[in-house]
Amino acid sequence: MDSDRAPLSGRGFRALSYGVPLAFLALFFVFPLAAILERGLRSEGDLASPLDVVTDPVTREVVWFTAWQAVASTALTILVALPAAYVLGRFAFPGRALVRALVVVPFVLPTVVVALAFLALLPDGLERGWAAILVAHAFFNIAVVVRVVGTFWAGLDPRVSEAASTLGAGPWRRLREVTLPLLAPSLAAAAAVVFLFSFTSFGVVLILGGPSYSTIEAEIYNQAVRLFDLRAAAILSLVQLACVALTVWITLRLETRLSVAGHLRSERETLRRPRTRREWAVVAGSLGALGLFLGLPLAVLVERSLAVGDGHGLDAYRELTRPTSALLATPWEAVVNSVVYAAAATAIAVVVGGLAAFAIAGTRGGRVLDGLLMLPLGASAVMLGFGFVIAFDRWPVDFRSEPWIVPVVQALVALPFVVRAVAPTLRAIDERQREAAALLGASPGRVRREIDLPIVGRALAVAAGFAFAISLGEFGATVFLARPDSPTLPVAIFRFLGRPGELNAAQAYALAVILMGVTVVSVVLVERIRRRGNGGWI
Amino acid sequence: MLAVENVTVHFGQLAALDGVTLDLGEGEIVAVLGSSGSGKSTLLRVIAGLQRPDAGRVVLDGEDLATIPPHRRGIGLVFQDHALFHHRDVRGNVAFGLRMRGDDGTAIDRRVRQLLELVGLAGYEQRAIATLSGGEQQRVALARALAPEPRVLLLDEPLGSLDRLLRDRLLEELQRIFAELSVTALYVTHDRAEAFALGDRVAVMRTGRVVQVGTADELWARPADEDVARFLGLANVRDGQVVRPEAVRLGRVDDGRDGDGVVESAVRQGPTVRVVVRLREGGELEAVVSSLEHPLPGDHVDVAVDPAGIVRLR
């Protein structure tokens, strides 16, 4: 139909919207990763067949465990998150925005801290092993499902389900035959992200799994850092990347196949207050269960931050403004660093991701770009970190020790979220709005400014909030970069936890509580913008 | 002032427009009448510059528009479902084109007020689009398109989504507004009543071609072919001639004879009654009866035709 539709966007902008994200990805992802993989594969002279590593029984065991725990973690996460997604997608109630913000908190907390909280909470016997791993993965990733699916749910026209009920479908039938199929694209998207995070999980598996469990990522670390077998690490990285690429490819196909054309409604039209006592019970029950699941580990962290001597007090918080031997800065400076880095990363992610969203929404080739941008989520953080060190070591790309490389890496992780928040909204903009603007005298650039940007602005704001949270909590990739003496919050938490002494531990937990606070505040602020209109997926 | 010359547009194998030629004079309103899929919306998109023609050209005031992008054509378009900017209020929508051409704030305010008055929405400036009824949205869309004083106004089924009463009222308003502003307009519709009411001339389109252009009377008097005649609402089309329903006289047979035929249906349409008679010699004939008394289904009738009511097709 639109084969020779007169293009409303200029060639220059299209080149930009492809060029910038591709260049970013090529320079900061493909180039360093390729450099380290090449070095690894050549480390024993010539390129040797990787078969010995691939067919090694230990590798097979590790790949198998990685895959099934990721699948099971994804399923569990969706199961746990779905009731809350339903409540957030259908009902308006006091504190809704706060709930949406609170679910993000676990997502940004450093693994070690959460794992330690879980160790304290889980009953003896269950505290370690695969069950603990699955529960922890669900805890971390619940935000992804609740927000992606919940927001999409809020965009579904409730009348469709109502129509089904007038046709004689009961509640389960409606869920199975109407709601779930409509939700499918968002479920697929959320599942893919959860799967990727669980697949490349590292800290959780090491601490909660115990020494006998290992994921591919953990094995890569082991090979590269402990055994300095770069070749095995490189081959394992390729195996992991292949699995990730396959996942991404399947997801994109699923999303295309499952997506049902239709207008997303504004929340003003779809959300309503619970009416019956039963509905209130459903809301309270779902949120109560979620609160218990997320709240208990978080409560442990708060309690630990206050534990001083035999009683409780604010000593750890008071100590935060003083210099400490654990860091080359005061902990308070780490808070500031984190916010500055996260702001920079957010700016990069929003500009690059926003451009990519235009490319992805506007053209058919965009799907490929969409998939490419997802890859950094699943690449080995260890190897990428090493890649930065060897790839950016000489002019004109001598920036391995530059401070700005930290937000760049964080942006790499946040990019897919920005794209996924913005592209669907862009796609949902009625082409005739742009045509109407053009006919009223708006040039293509002006159309983008007057039509696309204001409509997408809120989605961009939401994406920015999420990117900010991700950058605040990002630990995996940044920890492998050589950082100048400006630690971020998660790094500082890790350092405090690494030293003996009560105050150190309490300060680690206090910083975790501050990280929670910063996250909630930033997300709530963004929610306020978001609530004024429709806005993307997350 | 606007000339569409031999425009052809293909979507794949399908020709949406097939050598369409159409003229529009200064201050003239031409209604394009056609059923859905006849290519009339595509024609508008070509004129507006939203669709590149595969062949032919569009000339406005002697200037070939081929290389002129939509935003510099000075052509206004009222979309079928309005395409209003939901992220702006009523004022923001109407003022949009004025801002694009660089008017200053007070001029914009004045013009917006004037236009909202014109379309009967005075005082609606701050209203959100979502709070407007369908008819109100239609008026905003019209005001928005008129605001920057386009050289030609295109309207794509503007009343299509409205209920009948509202449509009739808006139709009258459109007539008034067009006359007041002496607009040059191309009005696309599938409704012959709208076309006849608004169009100085009516162009009938079918499968991507303009099959006939003329005033309402010309078309009514001399439809180009049987399909046009049927589309205009003329029943009784047969063998290259048309028998106007109002020229058919029916006489009820009371004496037990069979008569010329039997009444199939009789449906009141306002002041007249449409009666369909199944003829004994085969076929159906439609008649319009304006008296209160009319034959009922099952009645046997005699049929007479006023010779002045027989139109021979070209």
Next chain:
Amino acid sequence: MRRRLLWLALVAVAVGAAAGCGGGDETPTEVVLVTHDSFAISDGVRAAFERESGLTLRILQAGDASEMLTKALLTAGNPQGDVLFGVDDNLLSRALDGDLFDAYESPLLENVDPRYLLDDEHRVTPIDHGEVCLNYDRAWFAERGIAPPESLDDLASPRYRGLLVVESPATSTPGLAFLLATIARFGEDGWQGFWRRLRANDVLVVDGWEEAYTARFSGAAGSRGDRPIVVSYASSPPAEVYFRAPRPTDAPTAVVESSCYRQVELAGVLRGARNEQGAHELIDFLLSTRFQEDIPLSMFVFPVNREAALPPVFERFAVVPADPLELPPGEVEANRDDWIDEWTRIVLR
């Protein structure tokens, strides 16, 4: 396609050029120390170095000691900094084999006990030592009237059943040191039997020091752990005192002195350093009494310079093991992976 590649290259070059403009070949005004995340230095001490040398001290932290070394090996010859600090004796052979360092013999070495000099060619300079030792919860043993363990051998006795938590040598530096301690103590053919007995005695193996010490060990403040013996450091008891408010008069934990395994941390001038002169000055500074006396309370390890005085909390609560267990670095390097594999089979499978 080709045009697109060209585009990418152009962007890369443009970005690079913008970033590269700053670099020149004038006299360096800064010296860069590449180190691990546990490195710490007091502000005053750092300022003193900068004032006296006229150089800015830039510190790059590159992960834990193994990660730091891995990166250094990857960038050998074109290093990220001038001096590398934080290689310990277990990693030393790997570092030397990788040809990371240029030799430099600091005049201050005369104040250093020769047993810490691990390289005759002076490619590395010892800076501190910190022993990995069994720590125990004094209150736990006192309350139950049980004598705390006095040697490695004790751990296998039924009296200490279910009391020990250790870190896995595959994933943890102190864990590895403890495995080496048992190898040094029981010999290359004897340690396996000892670990089998430990396993039978219900030893708990965890992934890292953080979990072992802060979550499993009963003696750490605020811990809810129930294991009163843990593998930690000789400096952990003074840390337990120093970081507790109010400070106790007695150390809540103590060290099993005969279980200690020596770890020396070394520094070296990186081959290809941009500021070699500054690197020498930095090494001298790291050995100076000013920095050496800062070491205990900033990094919780012991200085190697005999002239350096220990702070009171160390004087009082720390044990400097007189004769710690040790293995030659070359032997460790040659066997480490096999030992870890064997240990994994014995203890975890």
